[in-house]
Structure formats: structure tokens, C-alpha cells
Amino acid sequence: MRGRRLRERALRRVGERWAGERDEAGERGQKRGGQPLHAGTFDRRRCAGQGRTAPRPLAATTGARASAAVEAAGRSDDRPVRARPMTVRLAADAGRWQGARVARTKKSVAPSLLVGDIGGTNTRLALYDASGDRPLSEAVFRSREHASFEEIALPFLVRSDAPHPAIAVLGVAGPIKDHVAAITNLPWRLAERELSRRLKIARVLLANDLVVGARGCLHIPRASIAPLTERRPRPKESNLAVIAAGTGLGEARLLWDGARHLTLPTEGGHADFAPRSAVEVELWQFLAERHPDHVSYERVLSGDGLGALFDFFAARAARVPRAIERRLAEGDRNAAISELGLARAFRPAARAVDLFVEIYGAEAGNLALRELALGGVFVLGNIARNLVTARRELFMKSFLKKGRLTPLLEGVPVAVVTDPLVGVRGALALARELAARGDDDDAPRRRAPSRRS
Template identity: 25%
Template sequence: MHHLAIVADVGGTNTRVAVSRNGEVLPDSIQKYPNAEHKSLEDILITYQKSHSAGPFDQAAVAIAGPVRDGAGRLTNLDWTIDCKALSGATGAQDAHVLNDLQAQAHAIGSIAPSNMETLKEGPDAGPVAAHLVVGIGTGFNSAVAYHTPSGRIVPPAESGHATLPVSTGDQFAFSEYARERFGHAAIEDALSGRGLGHCHDWHCHRAGQPIGASSATIFQAASEGDATAKAAINLFCGFLGTVLGDLALTTLPFGGIYLVGGMSRAITPWLDQTGFAEAWQDKGRFGPFLDQFPIRLVTDDYAALTGCASFLEEFRQTH
């Protein structure tokens, strides 16, 4: 018997909606909607159902770019509030769930095609119950760790991008002081995000008495053309990435691997071998070699959050 669900991935700019059947997203059902053209997620879901004949739905799940508590969440960069009751009302599904987008990404691991994965750092094979860590770098920064238990996969929510930025070098400390003075708090995503690369560049320009405000795209282009300041900004970004990933690895012990997702993760990957990323990653004293146990992979699937919602719903249905 087929079990149908409606799933959605709500970002700050666009929302993707799809139908899943028995835990698998139907590729032909995926549709993207600009948020600016709709007043709410419920409006998008109702519009979607009018143009697709699938249903009725047994379940519904949405992944949102913002914190979630007790089945309700508010998007960080959009004035939308989403809860399970409203989700059920818009879809007719009695079993409804709201997840943080990184939680959804973590639930997708294991269901993503190998062609949508790129290994950045090799590591030993791990058992089926090994934890894995998903780190999202895009408009902001966040992470989620998945634990595998006899009762199913557990992925606690987090807002790690707003934790204090760790520093271990003189340049990192100087940047953190600059960020603290500029923003009131030096958070991880002030360095590790799309605008974070801009902030890294701003700091170098500020020290040199040059204008600030370059976009990440401009910085990448300038670096590819040999611009020293742009290269220095990317190196600072990659050093912070190594430091933060190493800290998260030691905190969560993801022997199943670290998975990078998001637009900035993809953009920065070609630069990792040209920077101090590896040195920062292993700069953990006597525990530096211990980090060799954690492989690092890049996820290139644009629809991984939808896959994660579908996987979560199927596992929930089978265990409850």
C-alpha cells in the first residue's frame, strides 16, 4: 500500500515542494516557488495542490531555515511562522512535522545518490550506527548531528552558527575583535557564511585602509585572477572552517562522516587545498591525529532537504 506525503524546503528566498511515496521523493513532482509572490507557506502549499493531482496525504513535513521548538518555527530571514496545526490545515495530513533545515539534511544522509557526493577527505569505514555530522554553509551557518538508535534516527536541532567564533591564531583573534566591535558579537557565521567571506575580506581591507563591501562572488573572481587581498580573505575563511569543523568533530564524534551542504560549501571547496584549511583542522594538539578518523564529504544535491523530510516521515511512520 502506498503512503503519500507532501514535503517542503522553505528558504529565505524560495520554497521547494514535492510529493514523496513510501519515503522517496517523486522527481517529477518537485516545484519551486518564489516566497515574495506568496503571503505564507500555507498559500504555497494550497497553490501546489491545486496544480498537482496527488493526494490525499497521510503525512506532511517542512524544513525551514530557522529555529524550531515544539513543532513551531520562525524563519530567520523571512517573517513567516510555521507550525504543525497550520501545516495539517493546509495539506489535510494529520501527521505533520516542522524541522530545521539542517535536521532535514541530516535525515537525508543514507538516501542521497553517490553521484551527489564528493569526498574531500578520506577516512576509515564506520559501522551502521556511527553518528554523522551535517554542516551547512550558505546564507548562514548551522550544523546537525544524527545519532542512530534502536528506536530510529535522532537529530537534535541546533543554532550553532550563533555560537562564539573560536580563535587559535593571531589573525583569527584580530578578526574576532573586529567582528565584535562591528556587530556586538563575533559569531561563527560572521566568518563562515556568504556574508562571512565578505567580512573576512572587509577585515583585510580595513587594515590596509581600503574600501570594504565586496560580495563573495566578487572575492572569488578576484582571487581567481590573482588578487592578494581576495586570496588572503579566502585563506582566513578556510582557516576558520578548519578550526570550527575540528571543534565540532571532537564535540560530536561523527565517525560516520562530516557532510558539507550549502552554496558556500560548494564555492569554497576548490580552494581548500590552496589554503591553511588542513593545518587548522588538525591544530588540536595531541588530538590532531585523532581527526583522521572523520571523513569529510560535500553534498551537491539541491533537493537533499526534501529527501530528508521524506526519509524522516517514513521512519516516523514505521516506528510510531
């Protein structure tokens, strides 16, 4: 107690001499006009590497000013003799503590990178450090449970301890026109300028979800590729194609320009569904009654498409057992159909899964021909990881059944990408390019925030 009183008395001497020197941040409670500081109050933060508590009044008197303050206190006639060494130590500690605190602040305010993959089922968001090498925060949200993307993004940014991002790259499941995207299977509208303003992010880029997925295919580890052919896709010096059935059907192309791949979006999933057999003709008629305006491949190759295939075959069955009906009514109906079909526990479900995979393989072969993707075809999405890998023979048989062009497709490698974050990887690659390239006059921009808001 006696030592503490001596320290407080010494600090009071220093504070009275330097009451006019207000702390720049205005956070220490000093007052102008020679009024005394709140001497004797201590900040409980530890000095960096010192193991001692730093005095709050000395936070502003660092470096040479701290030394001058100590010397001024030393010339006071009524100063207790034993207080000066303690004052010197505390002033020096305060200088080291203040310098360390500023260094940590400068490091922490380096803006992060926000990347995301926005789909009809899930929205995946991640924050990376400024270099894009280290993930700082990640989360997955159910898209349909939220009224807008901002309802997801704002709480995600606020709750994260990461620095506020300066760049955001978001893959969206839908066409983008004039920097505005409408999500095909969600009532969401995303505009780059509005997101930049509302999220307080200087640079926002919207990209097609299959574009970021395709870019991610160039950066995934070897272990995340499950080949369906003897050879793996050859990214370098060849065109590539990417297809993904999920909430909808997405397709994209990676065209080699002689130096690098150009990633281009398509809306090929909305092309006309072309039946290949008598059963598929009946399926088309069944779907045309549900969708009289247009029957596209997405009406078949999607989560809801699998459900429609089951309904098509179940309508041919005598009846659906009550146990099956109860299982379909519990939880995710399409997932239950997938499980029943793979286990061959109910014939309509098994036939639905088989035909789904066959049509999937046929459309993947169509895409390989359209893009002349001799380097390979990547198949993305949770459906591919579960159904295509389990029925790979059916998939490849339909992929190759192209008449006179079958020999050409026999040399095209095909692989399923098992990494669920492939879209996030692609968005991160684009974000790093934006960060390296700097300003883009055509991009919507705003003043970057100095700190997280």
C-alpha cells in the first residue's frame, strides 16, 4: 500500500506539470487550462512484454516528452525523494506500452477481403486477410431463411473480429446485367453500388456463381478431385467446362487464350430440355403440364428436378407405401428421395436417381462439345458428390453417347470436385486480383472506412 501511494504521488507531480498536453485521442480524461489530470488511476492492460500495469495519465507522454516530464518532476523541491526512480520506470514503461499498442493497431486495421458464394440453398461467406492467405472468419447460412443478402452480411461483418473489408467478391446464382444481379431461385436483388454503400465496402464485385466455381477449379488441391475417367482434367493450355446441378443448373466455360484461362458465364441450364428416349419424351410431357411456358434442363437437373422425376415414376406405380410417404414428409424431401434411390429401397426413387444421373451425363457431354472442352469437364455440387460418384457408369455412358463424336469425347477427362468451398476459392482468387490491380474506374467505389463500423 505504501509503495502504491508513492507511485500515485509521483504520477500526480508529472500530471500537474503536463496538464495542458491533452492526449490526441481524447480518451484519457485530461483537461485543458492547467486543470489536474485524473492522477492515480491505472489502465489494467498489461505493458507489452513487461508484466506491469501501465499508468493511464502517462499514455500521452511517450518518448522524448515522457523523459522531459520526468526531468521536470525531478526538479520539484517538494517531491518525495524515493518517487523519482519509480516515475522514470513508469514513464519508460508507458512509452513502450504506447508504442506496442499503436503497432498492433496499425497491423489490425489492414482491410480484409470478403468473399462469398450465394446460392439458392446456402450462402457461404468468408473473410480473409489482406493477402488472401489466411481465413479470418467463415460461416454458412440457409439462404431461404433470410429476406435479403444484407440480412446475412451485416451481422456477419459486425460479429467478426476481423478488420472491415475493402474488397468484396460475391458469386451469385443468376445473370448479372449492369452490375445488378437477380438470384434465379431467390427473391433477392443485389446491386454492386448499393452493397458498397450499405456494407461500407469500397469495392464490390458480383460474379456468376459458376464463374467463381470455375475459377476455384484452377486452385483446388489434387485431393479434392474425384476423377470419373482414367485421366484427370488438364487445366493448362486447354479449354475446360464446368457444370453444377444444385438448387438450379449452372454451366460455365474456361477458355484458354494462349496465356491464361478466361472464365465466362452462361445460362445454359435454361436451354431447352431435349428428350433422348421414349421415356424421356413422356417425362417432357409430364413436365410440360407443370411448366407450360418452358421445359429447360434445370427443370430436370436440380434438387426440385429430382423430386419431379420421382413424382413422374411414382405416378406410374400402383401406390406409395405409407412408410415412404412419412419419410418424404420429414425434412428434406429431395434428400430422402436420393437416399431411397441410392439404397434401391423404393423402385420409383431408384429409377428417378438413375435417370437423373443419365440426363446429367448427357448434358455434361453436350457442354463439352459446345465448348470443345478437351482439357476436361469439372462436375460441381453436393448432388454430384452424392449421386454422380455412386452412379459413375451411368453418367459416363450418357456423356459418351454422341454418335460420330463419341471418339472425341473418349479423350475428354471428367472429374467430380468434392470441395464444397470451391466457389469461395474462386471468389478469393478474383478478390486477390482486384487487390493487386488496384483502382478500376468502371467499378463502383466509396471511401473506405478507417475502422470497422
